[in-house]
Amino acid sequence: MREGLKTTMDSKYSLTYIKLNKNTVDVAFAIQKSIWSEDPDYNDLYDKAINSLDDNCFFLVYDKEKLIGITGVDVFREYPDTIWLDWFAILPQYRKMGYGKKVLLDTINYCKSLGRYKSFRVETIYYECRSALFLYDKIMHYKEDYTIEDTEDNKTQALIYTYVLNGELEPWNNKYLGLKEYYNNL
Secondary structure, eight states, X not given: OBOSSOOEEOSSOEEEEEEOOTTTHHHHHHHHHHHOTTOOOHHHHHHHHHOOOSSSEEEEEEETTEEXXXXXXXXXXXXXXXXXXXXXXXXXXXXXXXXXXXXXXXXXXXXXXXOOOSEEEEEEEOOTTOHHHHHHHHHXXXXXXXXXXXXXXXXXXXXXXXXXXXXXXXXXXXXXXXXXXXXXXX
């Protein structure tokens, strides 16, 4: 059953977004583990599978019958004007075919359709040559370093990307996210 994100069809794609549920959480977790082997988060996926919120949800992405990736969104309740990309990935065998751009743009359009957020953001712990960064650099309106949680001994090398959904660009300006605590608890 499709919920939230719209099925998209154009000359190149026939994408379907299936909302995560208790029966599909293991499929999503397998993708998550294969792409982020250091920090998969089953509990986060399970929470998304059992809730009905439109701003804390997760989708399996199919092109016809082929599972090609995952996308989702989440919010920090402390920052009610921002919605965040959560666990976005295209499976390696489907990369460099335009799927990433299409899925990211569809996710942004979904967030626009909610009508209550000024900004769509991506937080990423970055690594050299990480393919998603090239996509974020092309699509997102603004990129900034996130350093508020860095210490002398521990640098997170995080980036925040922003896409303006409504209004003017407002940089993140290093507002606290609690990333160290989150990653340490995985």
